[in-house]
Amino acid sequence: MTEKLVINFTVNGEKEEKEVIIGQTLLKFIRDELHLTGTKEGCEIGECGACVVLLDGKPVNSCLILGVELDGKDLITIEGLSKNGELDRVQKAFIDHAAFQCGYCTPGMILAARALLDRKPNPTDEDINEALSGNLCRCGAYQEIREAVKASAEKK
Amino acid sequence: MADLKTVGTSVPRKDAIEKVTGSAEFIEDRYMGPMLYAKMKKSTVAHGKIKNIDTIRALKHPGVKAVLTGKEYPNRIGLYLIDRTFLAVDKVRFWGEPVAVVAAVTEKAAAEAVDLIEVEYEELPGVFDPREGMKPDAPIIHEDLANYEIVPIFYPEKGTNIANHFKVRKGDIDKGFAEADKIIERDYYVPQMQHVPIETHKAAVQWSLDGKLTVWSTAQSPNVVRQLLAKSLDMPMHKIRVISSYIGGGFGCKAGASIEGLLVPIAQKFPGHIVRIVFNREEDMQGTFTRQALYSKLKTGVKKDGRITALQYEMVWDGGAYTEYGVNIVRAAGYSSTGAYDIPNVKTDSYCVYTNNSIGGPVRGFGMCEMQWGIERQLEEIARELGMDPLEVRLINGMKKGSTTASGQVIHDLDYDKCLKVVADKIGWGKKEESRDGKYRGKGIAGLVKCPAQPSNAASSAMIRINEDGTAHVMIGATEMGQGMLTAISQIASEALHIPVDKIDIKVPDTDFTPYEWQSVGSRITYTCGTSVKRAAEDALGQIYRVAADLLETPQEDLSFDGKKVFSAKNPDLTATIREVADSCKKCTGEGIAGPIIGRGSFVPTNMTNLDPETGQGNPGLFYCFGATGVEVEVDPETGVVKILQLACSIDAGKAVNPQLCTAQLHGGTIMGLSTALYEEVRFDKGIMLNRNFTDYKIATIDNTPHMDSFIVETPETNGPYGARGIGEQPMIGVAPAIANAVSDALGVDFNTFPLTPERVWQAIKNKK
Numbered sequence: 001m002t003e004k005l006v007i008n009f010t011v012n013g014e015k016e017e018k019e020v021i022i023g024q025t026l027l028k029f030i031r032d033e034l035h036l037t038g039t040k041e042g043c044e045i046g047e048c049g050a051c052v053v054l055l056d057g058k059p060v061n062s063c064l065i066l067g068v069e070l071d072g073k074d075l076i077t078i079e080g081l082s083k084n085g086e087l088d089r090v091q092k093a094f095i096d097h098a099a100f101q102c103g104y105c106t107p108g109m110i111l112a113a114r115a116l117l118d119r120k121p122n123p124t125d126e127d128i129n130e131a132l133s134g135n136l137c138r139c140g141a142y143q144e145i146r147e148a149v150k151a152s153a154e155k156k
Numbered sequence: 157m158a159d160l161k162t163v164g165t166s167v168p169r170k171d172a173i174e175k176v177t178g179s180a181e182f183i184e185d186r187y188m189g190p191m192l193y194a195k196m197k198k199s200t201v202a203h204g205k206i207k208n209i210d211t212i213r214a215l216k217h218p219g220v221k222a223v224l225t226g227k228e229y230p231n232r233i234g235l236y237l238i239d240r241t242f243l244a245v246d247k248v249r250f251w252g253e254p255v256a257v258v259a260a261v262t263e264k265a266a267a268e269a270v271d272l273i274e275v276e277y278e279e280l281p282g283v284f285d286p287r288e289g290m291k292p293d294a295p296i297i298h299e300d301l302a303n304y305e306i307v308p309i310f311y312p313e314k315g316t317n318i319a320n321h322f323k324v325r326k327g328d329i330d331k332g333f334a335e336a337d338k339i340i341e342r343d344y345y346v347p348q349m350q351h352v353p354i355e356t357h358k359a360a361v362q363w364s365l366d367g368k369l370t371v372w373s374t375a376q377s378p379n380v381v382r383q384l385l386a387k388s389l390d391m392p393m394h395k396i397r398v399i400s401s402y403i404g405g406g407f408g409c410k411a412g413a414s415i416e417g418l419l420v421p422i423a424q425k426f427p428g429h430i431v432r433i434v435f436n437r438e439e440d441m442q443g444t445f446t447r448q449a450l451y452s453k454l455k456t457g458v459k460k461d462g463r464i465t466a467l468q469y470e471m472v473w474d475g476g477a478y479t480e481y482g483v484n485i486v487r488a489a490g491y492s493s494t495g496a497y498d499i500p501n502v503k504t505d506s507y508c509v510y511t512n513n514s515i516g517g518p519v520r521g522f523g524m525c526e527m528q529w530g531i532e533r534q535l536e537e538i539a540r541e542l543g544m545d546p547l548e549v550r551l552i553n554g555m556k557k558g559s560t561t562a563s564g565q566v567i568h569d570l571d572y573d574k575c576l577k578v579v580a581d582k583i584g585w586g587k588k589e590e591s592r593d594g595k596y597r598g599k600g601i602a603g604l605v606k607c608p609a610q611p612s613n614a615a616s617s618a619m620i621r622i623n624e625d626g627t628a629h630v631m632i633g634a635t636e637m638g639q640g641m642l643t644a645i646s647q648i649a650s651e652a653l654h655i656p657v658d659k660i661d662i663k664v665p666d667t668d669f670t671p672y673e674w675q676s677v678g679s680r681i682t683y684t685c686g687t688s689v690k691r692a693a694e695d696a697l698g699q700i701y702r703v704a705a706d707l708l709e710t711p712q713e714d715l716s717f718d719g720k721k722v723f724s725a726k727n728p729d730l731t732a733t734i735r736e737v738a739d740s741c742k743k744c745t746g747e748g749i750a751g752p753i754i755g756r757g758s759f760v761p762t763n764m765t766n767l768d769p770e771t772g773q774g775n776p777g778l779f780y781c782f783g784a785t786g787v788e789v790e791v792d793p794e795t796g797v798v799k800i801l802q803l804a805c806s807i808d809a810g811k812a813v814n815p816q817l818c819t820a821q822l823h824g825g826t827i828m829g830l831s832t833a834l835y836e837e838v839r840f841d842k843g844i845m846l847n848r849n850f851t852d853y854k855i856a857t858i859d860n861t862p863h864m865d866s867f868i869v870e871t872p873e874t875n876g877p878y879g880a881r882g883i884g885e886q887p888m889i890g891v892a893p894a895i896a897n898a899v900s901d902a903l904g905v906d907f908n909t910f911p912l913t914p915e916r917v918w919q920a921i922k923n924k925k
Contacts, residue, residue, distance in 0.1 A: 037185035048354055104353070106175050133859040141823070142827060
């Protein structure tokens, strides 16, 4: 039988207690057990960044982390970024700048950008390039993404 | 067209909120009910006879529900040349070809069972280079080629590996070369590349006991999936429903039909269950379409004044193991084989050759990136030989109003000169920058052209339902894979219908409910679907006026509609709200006038013809879209690293329906082109794909994306909706040659192939010394 463990965590602001299959990735746990399907799978081996979520505020590839590691942690997925029906600044800026096309890499891209802005409210182009270099966008919306992230920086 | 209200404005994307909040539904995001998970057993040899497949242990594995092999399911499928089966039957033709499929209650059980299947092969000699494959003693990959069903615009050569030989004979090639002052001849090579959309290929199918097959697919074209499945499975179309979600990138690899049919016999055994397959990254790279490699010989004759008198192009394409779709890429490259230039005498032979490499197929550009690489590199060499400015050579020979293509089609709606000049001006063409810090600088330019490669009768249709409150639903069969179709098509509907774009709803297709669209390929949707939608909107608007005329008892000709109310220009008292007209309109006596308004529109090209089988002459182009790329580079001779200092791109969109999204496409195509120019090459070792993940196969990231300057030129397309033409693929075409031309300019070294990796550039510098 598949072995399971009970874990306690916060997801998008809500406290949860759930069973997790030992050996299941955080990505699969988020999609299959929490049914938060905004987190995408692109490669399963940490190369593309489509599955980025925020764990205790840090961007991580959820395909490289086990579900059990969520125990005691705070998880933010793309579904948790907008609050009370209001989009986050980064989400708004992505719309204003057409910073996505197919939208498949977008949740991971937006969360990685959010984490950068939390760490560095006024990032330079180099900061943005470095922070988002692990998020692949095959539609090639990078120039628009760079503009969107800069536009969502804190007003000086 | 000065008074356009919506077309030409940058309204936000229709899919914007969904896509930034993670609620946009891709097929794997749908909870579908009782599931079975499928996994493929793949060939471990590139070419071999299947001696035996032992599935006994796999069938006994806990959780396994079914195992299917090609012998039990030999049905054929293909778009143009029906040369494919869903699973290999009797023999395998490429490494990684599916030979069996397992369905189990979990993905894990299916994967474990796959490992328990034992396949015995008798390996056969393989063909890994199409030039070898053309030789008379080459191993034959498809013994039955002559018996395959094929659309009769392709010319396979019986008893060979040649799946299509397309010919162009325009003017008098001998006379053209005789007139030339100089003849330049070179070989070029373009390797395979992979699309790598971030969403891999996925499909799910469900069989109901009433004989209905439901398919969810990442396919770019649900109608083609339905059509090909109906044929392959001998089923009536109304019993097949194909549903499209948002698609996480297509770029051609999700065109046609492929994986959906793999699952049908299993679904039939378990009615009500949904059988799903999700390709992992490696399977996606190795088992789906790959851009065909091109080995070419190009010879041009040119006068001292720069005018090209003759062009002879031999193209040998690596079609891979199956060329059901690839035969048409070879044809398109053939009939477009002068690129963006007007050349009077042309002889082209374009060959599609089977090999035991991965399946060749459509990729953004559909042969144009590969074919125009040779043209745009050779123009550089011509300019150097003649001591002329490469821009000048392009302007002299570039197509103009009234020019003819290689196939003799006359083109009217273009301003190629402007496309070239805007990018040249932007990068400071003609001003040579000196080398700095031991690094060399150079500038390069390249032009581009492409028409949609589609059958002459590829059709499109649309319906518009007007709701009781005067809002509307647009129903179409095109798919949304990032290109912004939903938004642009809504804008066209809004413009023609006078209803504001935010009062128009539009969805991705479902063949049970949405009308026919051939395929979302070839940068054709803005034009084809856009025309259908415009016609449907005009039809609905006509009905609005007819009903309102009855209601108001006034002539139709006097009426105007502003999106909210219909009113008479002559009598301001005569006015009706759209709600009064649209909500089952009745007179004050209670007598009904008209029921709900439904507009319909359809489209099929009337300007395309078949091509002469011997000369390739005729009209294959629905429309031609031109553009250009300009680049300034800095090359470090110590490392061979090419740095992009300036990147400018232009496209003649006819009319940009949504300038912001048009620019986004222009940038996206340019980045994909840059990525292939500098990084991407699929490597094979005797058919085994060596780089099957993002670590070994690098694509452009944000940190190697330079700033781009973009220019939308607008020379209206006479028959396009509001003058628009499609531009999605085109921006990619000029990038690799423009970069190579710039690197050549910097170093005085030539490149006949790309990507221009540091190793290749460094080696070229070393060889020069």
